[in-house]
Amino acid sequence: MTLALATDAPTFDLPGVDGQQHSLTDYTDKPALAVVWSCNHCPYVQAWEGRMIGLQQEFGERGFQLVAINSNDAENYPEDSFDAMKERASAQGFNFDYLYDEDQSILNAYGAERTPEVFLFDQDRRLVYHGAIDNSREEEGVTQDYLRKAIEAVLAGEEPPVSETPPVGCSVKRK
Amino acid sequence: MDIEFLYWDGCPSHPEARQLLDEVLAKHGLNVDVKVREVRTQAEADELRFPGSPTIRVDGRDVDPDGSSARPALNCRIYHKADGRSSPVPTREQLEAALS
Secondary structure, three states: OOOOOOOEOOOOEEEEOOOOEEEHHHHOOOOEEEEEEEOOOOHHHHHHHHHHHHHHHHHHHHOEEEEEEEOOOOOOOHHHOHHHHHHHHHHHOOOOEEEEOOOOHHHHHHOOOEEOEEEEEOOOOEEEEEEOOOOOOOHHHOOOOHHHHHHHHHHOOOOOOOOEOOOOOEEOOOO | OOEEEEEOOOOOOHHHHHHHHHHHHHHOOOOOOOEEEEOOOHHHHHHHOOOOEOEEEEOOEEOOHHHOOOOOOOOEOOEEOOOOOEEOOOOHHHHHHHHO
8 A cells, every 4th residue: 555645754774776775764864855666667767767866956955865766576677677777877877866675675665556656755754745756757748846846845844735646657566 | 551559558658659649540541440459468478579568560560670679578668759768659750650
């Protein structure tokens, strides 16, 4: 079941493409934390990747942190292996943490179903926005900047204007 | 003209691709009975050489030949626009080229 709004962020401790372990508590000093289900080999993720980089760039100095997690079954989808994640992150110049949830336990805790799918938490690590990054796969077609508006609200100590939207993307590849 | 439209329901792109295909067919005045087939299992993907959803073949030729040899799999297929950006559906230009 997908995490409900106002729920506390489930903990995680996962390896990142940078060779380090990353846990939820590592981000305690960040007033806004977006956990985004992602992967390498999904055209929807690839279409939105640039905007993920852009949001980290735009809001990073104000305390926003984006953490992407790939939970896809790498045995049946080798394009989403940890090694392939490292290559993707390097090739695309990811400026956010990209973590590997090999046993899918964190996937089960959050209940993500799509890639990309956003879970935005406030300073208290309470879920305040869940869903899509914005309303258009094509960047030039965006008219509703859901995640950007939600980040701005959280950084201002306010509630996001929209708290839930349907995520659009590839299905998470469960084992 | 023989057109096959193969899709996997786990990827949400097939209605958009089907609409685009129908628009291109209408624009060219082609009244073709598109053969639609849902791919449900990896075994079917292997058998049909299905590199992802959707896959469209005109007279047996993939509308995106470059992507047709990818590993058969139940996933969303990656197409590329002229500017290099990724897309889950073929471009209008790819479909028009395949139908011309």
